[in-house]
């Protein structure tokens with residue numbers, strides 16, 4: 001435990017109070033309202049951290065503070081589990097900023113495995129501040145690859161060798177992309193299953209229900225839902241042969257879906273047990289990229305001028321063929337997505353929050369806060385939205401010690417200046433982040 005400058009004063013006071021050098025490496029956070037990630041709320045709580053884990057948690061009079069522990073007063077604050085971004089592409093230059101927004105774990109869904117494995121090791125060794133990374137490594141797709149770095153699967157033998165390589169390198173999930181056919185998907189799922197690794201997909205040539213039935217565990221961006229809902233998906237599959245035509249055809253397609261058909265898809269997908277990572281904030285970007293007020297309402301303070309320039313929004317608009325006429329249609333698509341998600345959850349479907357940052361207008365960390373606000377706008381309670389970025393996301397990662405604040409869990413939590421259950425926007429009022437037991441000041445992480 002290394003107290004940051006932030007806590008030096010408190011630390012000094014604790015020393016004065018004890019009159020001795022602390023005999024314990026434990027730190028007790030005392031007086032906050034704890035939202036533990038399972039729905040339990042503890043007023044005037046104590047969290048005792050030691051060696052990177054939570055060793056005690058509960059109401060103030062029910063938890064013994066070890067002799068010599070450093071006591072940190074957090075009266076009038078709220079503490080939530082560290083946030084998990086369920087869909088992000090963080091890298092060396094952005095991980096500290098994710099952490100500064102309270103993101104202590106990332107489900108990383110596509111990137112160079114060697115580089116990310118090295119970054120992940122340095123984060124774990126505390127030489128780089130950042131969230132825990134749960135990697136997919138290179139994204140797999142049928143030919144042709146859509147983005148540089150993707151690996152093409154041309155045959156079942158390809159699927160066998162590529163999945164085995166990723167599995168041996170220790171990936172947490174295998175990610176499929178839009179040009180994956182049904183046969184290729186079956187081969188990848190079978191091979192991943194042999195290694196007990198979940199498969200997730202951004203679908204193009206396969207609809208959501210078929211993918212779920214084949215054993216795909218999670219779906220990104222609500223992909224394949226339109227194709228599973230329309231009576232004739234052939235025009236969509238034809239469009240998916242080319243990127244981004246397929247993506248925009250899909251996004252526009254939502255607007256024309258009728259609610260009873262969406263209800264059928266929501267029921268079937270919930271029953272299939274597939275987890276949805278909708279990344280509403282990413283769809284919102286395309287729906288509102290021409291709305292100049294949109295970017296003005298986002299917290300882009302953690303994005304460097306060079307990164308903003310690299311986003312090159314006019315180029316995005318041109319390449320994706322987004323026109324003025326798209327604005328009302330894509331707004332209607334967003335309403336249909338929200339309706340679909342409400343029905344999916346009503347039927348017991350599981351949703352995990354993810355941002356797709358740092359893609360265009362998706363700021364590291366801040367865009368996950370934005371996703372939570374969009375989930376609330378879609379009809380989630382703030383508690384449900386929070387669960388989708390904490391306990392729910394941890395379940396998807398199969399990471400039992402994350403996402404919930406309890407004795408034995410890792411000490412990943414965020415001290416907030418406002419109650420997120422009253423207003424989900426309060427997740428943005430980050431005072432301090434505790435990651436693997438170490439305290440971080442958000443401002444210090446952003447100026448690196």
Ligand SMILES: [Zn+2]
Nearest residue numbers: 087089109356
């Ligand atoms: Zn992505």
